[in-house]
Amino acid sequence: MRIAVIPGDGIGGEVVPAVLPALELLGEHFGLDLSYRIFDWGAERWLAERVGLPPDALDLLASDYPTILLGALGDPRIPDMAHGRDILLGLRRGLDLYVNHRPFTPRGSDRAIALFRENTQGLYAGVGGTVSHGRHPAVAIDECVYTRETVEKFLRYCLRTLSESGRERVTLVHKSNAVPHTGRLWQEVFRAELARFPKLVGNEEYVDSFCYHLVRDPSPYDGVVASNLFGDIISDIGAALMGGLGLAASASVCPETGCALFEPVHGSAPDIAGRGIANPYAAATAVALMLDHLGHLPAAASLRRALAAAARTDSATPDLGGHGTTGTFMAEVMTRLEKN
């Protein structure tokens, strides 16, 4: 199993190298045939050569490295993450990673909410433009575009996964009262697909009302399916309810090809980059999601146990309540993995 590792920018370049030894150790323990190759895509290359995702990248990944571990992208020198958009949205769309799975466990709950976000279309379709009068933009348009095909394969995959994993309820988050065309397409397909999974109870909620209820009390939610932008916003609210971005990771998957990208939800955090204090928990959780995806459930479980235990020690980073660094935290994780 060959993994493409893209550390990326800022703390991405710290947490990703920090978690790789854990991956290697798990590989030895569980007899997994792992290898990886590091790709230097990110801000530095963009600034030097204006290259985000190199032209041959998608072909290379699809054929040789269908499993991708990404750190973080974002650099204060590059407005609005132009390079990050090129790389991250390029990978999501180019490899058709249309399912983004962002589970989150609200503080005080013992069960994760299974959030699935469509990852390639909607307002992220890249369709739009600007009409100028002279040097000034007069009208700007971004189009939210959804094909039935993508909504259908996305929802079918989500509902099957939820149903097979014993989930009972699934909520469609939409805004068809104000954004009617894509909203109705989602509702129609949701209702049709739901009929195939008689054990799942479905409900539909407007995105504003959903966010209101999620913040007040997340406990009634179980599975949640949402379009690209709504899923983006919900996953950050989920991270806040979890107690911080330091813990959240996500998997972007194309179920048909098996291509998949794993990443912490946090950004490149330029404010703390370079000081060795970034919390590697989310990056390690991305590795656990990757092991799940590859079918190595015992290895994933072992990593999660070690992480949870290490997070309770003083070696954990300050955001977890410890006094440690990226290094001391991962050393604690390694000690636990070695004992296993």
Next chain:
Amino acid sequence: MRIAVIPGDGIGGEVVPAVLPALELLGEHFGLDLSYRIFDWGAERWLAERVGLPPDALDLLASDYPTILLGALGDPRIPDMAHGRDILLGLRRGLDLYVNHRPFTPRGSDRAIALFRENTQGLYAGVGGTVSHGRHPAVAIDECVYTRETVEKFLRYCLRTLSESGRERVTLVHKSNAVPHTGRLWQEVFRAELARFPKLVGNEEYVDSFCYHLVRDPSPYDGVVASNLFGDIISDIGAALMGGLGLAASASVCPETGCALFEPVHGSAPDIAGRGIANPYAAATAVALMLDHLGHLPAAASLRRALAAAARTDSATPDLGGHGTTGTFMAEVMTRLEKN
């Protein structure tokens, strides 16, 4: 001053009549020349005659009733609030009520966050459609459309209001890393307008990151400006941080014409409608916003004091911690207003 009163559906028809006597009493006390006319627009008329906003409504309101008090719209018999969209979005767009002011005071804070939402364009512009193959939709599109003119007049109004009311910071919420055309238009105009208000410190935040930070700790935020959909979502999160939709109200204004619409943020709540237990606090707060807008600051302040005091009594509705009803709560408010 002539007010159009639209009770609307569900609890709208309970809370609006409940707060009108308070408005009348304030009118007497403060010598305001108030009159109102009730309009029966809502679900019943839609179901009977397929009329949402009647054809002559906009002209009538613009000329004779530029101040509007709306209860709530929404009825389980009408999918996706088709009538509510027709009436509410029809009023917002038709009267060019492009500024939606939704202040919220997070629990534990003593200062409201001043949220301004653009109210007529973006994904609410009503532009889009569906391409069908046979009987099935194949591609659905909703367009997010912004004109520079609207963004400019909106932001200029917000920044002036924030600056004049002594606010120090203003955050632009956007998503230009994924939704670049409208995102950049907003950023460009925001930066240009900000230069006119040297006392305001501006910052810009991606909507996902903004929601994350808002849920974790709203205290750093002061003024917030957002496009239509983001403002919709943020105001519901704001209501959750306030402790419930029962308290939040909003003002939709066209600064040039003075036309304005005031409403509680809560919906028609069909689950509790008809039982006399709906909390009229938000509808009364909408009246206070209306009095502010009309320049009757002492009357608005008097109403707010009476509301705050009544909310702490046992006559308040259960969601406020009391054992009362719509009627007992407003009776408590009236007693306090009479004593003033």
